[in-house]
Amino acid sequence: MRGESRRAAIEPFYVMEVLKAAADRALVKGDVLSLVAGQPSTPAPAPVLRAVHEAIDADVLGYTEALGIPPLREVIAAYHRAESGADVTAEDVVITTGSSGAFSLIFLAAFDVGDTVVVARPGYPGYRNTLAALGCRVVELDCGPATRYQPTVAMLEALPKPPAGLIIASPANPTGTMIDPHELAAIARWCDDHGTLLISDEIYHGITYGGATSSAWETSRESVVIGSVSKYFSMTGWRLGWMLVPAGLRPALQRLAANLTVCPPTVSQYAAIAAFTPESIAELDGHVRRYAVNRDLLLRGLPELGFRDLAPADGAFYIYADIAHRTNNSAKWCADLLDATGVAIVPGIDFDTARGNQTVRMSFAGATADIAEAIERLRSF
Structure with a gap:
């Protein structure tokens, strides 16, 4: 059987592995708080949902x-x-x-x-x-x-x-x-x-x-x-x-x-x-206001827990933190965190080929209550 091509020999996307580990734990214990995925936790705007129904009904597509x-x-x-x-x-x-x-x-x-x-x-x-x-x-x-x-x-x-x-x-x-x-x-x-x-x-x-x-x-x-x-x-x-x-x-x-x-x-x-449309933009801007609240929770809470070297979170919905004072193996640290607390975050190895073993990324696109609870679980860890 012919093997894979040389061009396929690229690094995996480790975020997906963390997502799978979080999903596996959720099936067993049901207590996962995921700060992993780089995506909104909300559906498409209401006008989009209406439009898709209209398109399905009216067009061959x-x-x-x-x-x-x-x-x-x-x-x-x-x-x-x-x-x-x-x-x-x-x-x-x-x-x-x-x-x-x-x-x-x-x-x-x-x-x-x-x-x-x-x-x-x-x-x-x-x-x-x-x-x-x-x-x-x-x-x-x-x-x-x-x-x-x-x-x-x-x-x-x-x-x-x-x-x-x-x-x-x-x-x-x-x-x-x-x-x-x-x-x-x-x-x-x-x-x-x-x-x-x-x-x-x-x-x-x-x-x-x-x-x-x-x-x-x-x-x-x-x-x-x-x-x-x-x-x-x-x-x-x-x-x-x-x-x-x-x-x-x-x-x-x-x-x-x-x-x-x-x-x-x-x-x-x-x-x-x-x-x-203006209706969609108004709904979407409401999500951004929630992201801002979540961001503030993390920027206030993480330094209290010893996460002091944080990248300036000017936009998007991520906190990128240096954890060199805690570990030189961010993948294992994140796995231990998930095992001990149910909080899922991403090791930096996806994003930094030189120092990613000393960094982590947290997504704050989820519910505000989940972000607050994640901080408390991190405090216990």
Whole structure:
């Protein structure tokens, strides 16, 4: 029997292993408080649920255009114009099967085997692992507290030569930190000047706690912006994302999308149009207010328990904590915590290939009562 390919020899996503361990315990003891999953704990907005029923009743729901239905592309373009002031048209928008599908498509469209792509460490492992599977050379920038866990122009200037691509995320997973708008603009200009494709992951826009977000397209229309209905819009399982892409990359994306996925999920496309209505936005902003309460509980409670080195949680719904004073094996520490208390959190090994054995990530997207109870169980541990 033929074995697996070399490109499949990438690291697993350890978050999924923790989710399974938590689910196994829940079946036996029923006491799990999960601070694991990077997803909202709420359903899609009410207008979206109504829209999906209407679409199921009224439409055949066959294939759509490979790059998405025009009404959704127009709604997303209008959303970006309102949010950032960037000049975005429907033609600039490419609808994808989740933001994961967007990354796969743009990596295939823009990078060749052997190209160097730079990512931040700590950072979302899907960037690194997908690039590796496609034969790209991944270079990690060590981004610590001194730069708020984000890359800078100075780091790019220190590279031996400009890379083919740079991926940034603001707000970021796992840290929740954001790039200052002036620094983001400077990064975008540097990439334009050096022939580096900037890919700006902006899927957590809308979930922030006082700071200002900015979009790469405010500075550079040669960059790529990634969006999704999964986070702020509370539609994770609907598997729908999008990209704002330069005109020169659209023909390649058209060809790749048509061959690899035919089209994004049709029912999700029609339903997602309703996610951008004022009624939906009001509901979603209510979720963000709950996230803010949960965030404050953790930022107050964790230092009392000895978690003093926390990344600035500017946005998203994560707390990223250094636990080097407690362990040098975060995976075992998290397993022991789950076994002793029923509280499930994620070891940092997914996000940081150098120091992830000394860090953990906690999601605060759940119910406020669960966050408060998790703190008390952590206190006993």
